[in-house]
Amino acid sequence: MRLSLVGFFLLKAIAWFLACLVVWYQLGSLVTLPVSLLAKATVASVFPGWAEGVEKAGTTLVLLTNLEVTGVAGVPAGQVAVLSPEVGFMKYGYGLPLLIALLLASNARGWIAKAALGAVALLPFQVWGVSFDWLKQVAIDTGAAPFSPAARELIAFGYQFGYLVLPTLVPVMLWVAMDRRFLSAFVLEATLEGETENPNNKGGSTGGHG
Amino acid sequence: MLRFFLFFLLIQAVLFGVELLGPVQTGFVLPWTGLLAKFSADLVQFFDANVTAYSNVIQSTTNGFGVAIQPGCNGVEASIILIAAILAFPAPWRPKLAGLAIGIVAVQAVNVLRIVSLFYLGQWNMQWFEFAHLYLWQALIMLDVLVVWLLWVRYLARKGLIRMPHAA
Numbered sequence: 001m002r003l004s005l006v007g008f009f010l011l012k013a014i015a016w017f018l019a020c021l022v023v024w025y026q027l028g029s030l031v032t033l034p035v036s037l038l039a040k041a042t043v044a045s046v047f048p049g050w051a052e053g054v055e056k057a058g059t060t061l062v063l064l065t066n067l068e069v070t071g072v073a074g075v076p077a078g079q080v081a082v083l084s085p086e087v088g089f090m091k092y093g094y095g096l097p098l099l100i101a102l103l104l105a106s107n108a109r110g111w112i113a114k115a116a117l118g119a120v121a122l123l124p125f126q127v128w129g130v131s132f133d134w135l136k137q138v139a140i141d142t143g144a145a146p147f148s149p150a151a152r153e154l155i156a157f158g159y160q161f162g163y164l165v166l167p168t169l170v171p172v173m174l175w176v177a178m179d180r181r182f183l184s185a186f187v188l189e190a191t192l193e194g195e196t197e198n199p200n201n202k203g204g205s206t207g208g209h210g
Numbered sequence: 211m212l213r214f215f216l217f218f219l220l221i222q223a224v225l226f227g228v229e230l231l232g233p234v235q236t237g238f239v240l241p242w243t244g245l246l247a248k249f250s251a252d253l254v255q256f257f258d259a260n261v262t263a264y265s266n267v268i269q270s271t272t273n274g275f276g277v278a279i280q281p282g283c284n285g286v287e288a289s290i291i292l293i294a295a296i297l298a299f300p301a302p303w304r305p306k307l308a309g310l311a312i313g314i315v316a317v318q319a320v321n322v323l324r325i326v327s328l329f330y331l332g333q334w335n336m337q338w339f340e341f342a343h344l345y346l347w348q349a350l351i352m353l354d355v356l357v358v359w360l361l362w363v364r365y366l367a368r369k370g371l372i373r374m375p376h377a378a
Contacts, residue, residue: 004364006357006360006361006364009357009360010353010357013353014350014353017349017350017353018346021345021346021349025341025345090344090345091344091345094344094345094348094349097349098349098352098353156230157226157227157230160226160230160281160282161223161226163282164281164282164287165222165226165287165291167348168348168349168351168352169222169291169352172352172356173215177211177215180211183363186360186363186364186367187363187364187367187372188367190363190364190365190367190368191367191368191370193368194367194368194369194370195370197368
């Protein structure tokens with residue numbers, strides 16, 4: 001049986017993703033740098049009252065705050081500590097190897113330029129993930145900064161969305177947007193197959209869809 | 211294409227918000243996660259009798275190693291993305307419903323494979339477990355969703371139910 005375009009695409013995507021993931025993982029500290037710079041600018045402008053900066057240690061991003069906490073894990077009873085929530089960037093960053101793998105698997109024209117553009121386009125979503133992770137620690141885990149119950153709900157939503165959905169969804173959406181040629185070829189092939197199998201389908205594409 | 215993207219994002223954000231509501235968590239997500247753990251353990255017991263499941267945990271009775279299936283590992287978010295992609299795509303309702311039923315089963319089947327593989331990977335090497343859990347399987351599940359959606363679009367095209375999109 002001939003391997004379909006989808007099957008061939010899937011195998012190539014998995015193979016390329018494994019290769020790109022290993023390279024990306026080795027470059028961990030380097031790929032963390034742009035996010036740390038953007039996150040630094042973001043938190044300083046969004047929370048000027050208590051966020052004082054961002055430090056990068058390898059692939060870990062530390063939010064420096066002036067918030068004091070007591071009675072939380074790691075702080076001896078009766079002592080006060082300054083909160084510095086840490087986030088491992090990598091769990092928000094693996095969209096880049098996924099995007100490159102998809103571009104390579106679909107033989108996208110100009111894939112290097114598209115990958116570079118995609119890397120930039122992914123940055124705000126990676127900053128979203130990292131920032132909401134910090135916010136969750138500040139507002140929900142420790143309660144160090146005063147947020148209303150509604151704001152806490154929004155932070156919980158933003159954190160879950162940024163952790164569970166965005167890292168994998170955004171690269172796929174970018175790929176669909178950047179390589180529509182693949183989708184067109186794919187639909188054309190299937191349409192022709194359908195017309196060969198059932199000539200009554202010819203010209204049967206349609207309006208009136210739900 | 212823009213209309214599809216906007217509908218897709220809207221449906222997905224709404225479904226994801228609904229999933230996080232307390233009653234939905236207690237009434238559906240947590241029971242589903244427990245069922246998934248039980249099903250995965252039952253499946254593993256076909257070839258490994260030293261496995262048990264309780265609540266959302268699968269555990270080895272020989273070395274005590276266990277994995278807890280947490281939000282994000284129960285396939286619900288991946289299913290939500292597939293549901294949004296199918297609902298947002300311009301197609302008749304009957305193939306949409308068929309695509310949803312078959313697609314969700316396919317996503318959950320791969321998710322069970324993910325749970326079982328992580329359960330054994332963790333007993334072998336925790337570093338590889340973390341790598342596979344945090345990065346590898348996350349992306350593979352999304353590839354699964356993408357391929358299921360592509361196969362569904364292919365079915366629509368073969369049946370003459372969609373127009374040819376314009377290439378970029």
